[in-house]
Amino acid sequence: MATWQEVKTKVQAFRTYVQGLTPTARSAAKYAFLITKDDIKTMIDQAGGVQQLDGLRAYFAADIIDGQMVPTMYVVAVQKDAAGNYNDYDLGMTVPSGSQPLTADTRPCPNMCSTANFLNS
Structure with a gap:
């Protein structure tokens, strides 16, 4: 596991990277993602019945804004x-039709940010 100092250093490196983006890309940048307990429960319970799934996996992706990657x-x-x-639950080699399987409704920061702390200030 990483130490808090390692986490802080890597978070700060990302924030520094974002500052070098074009103004449009910088304004679209996300610094963190909130996933609520309700979202987690919905994801874990989606198999139905008494069966629960066993965890969550986060996939990093990117929007391309002004030719720059915004994670x-x-x-x-x-x-x-x-x-x-x-x-990954119920994923094959083709994109599924409809709404299943679920992806969590991540709530990005900014807007859903924490109060100030050593990671976000």
Whole structure:
């Protein structure tokens, strides 16, 4: 596991990177993503019945704004198989139609930011 100092250093490096983006890309940048307990419960329970899924996986993605990468994130539920591997729930090689499986409704910061602390100030 990373130490808090390592986390702080890497978060600050990302914030410094964002400052070098074009003004439009910089204004679209996200610094953190909130995933609520309700979102987590919905994701874990989506298999239905008494079966619960076994965790969540975050995928980093990007919007391209003014030719620059602005990171974003998507979260999917995972299911543990008999060999102990965690596989994305109900995803194959083609994009599913409809709304299943679920992706978490991540709430980015800015707008859904924490009060000031050593990671976000």
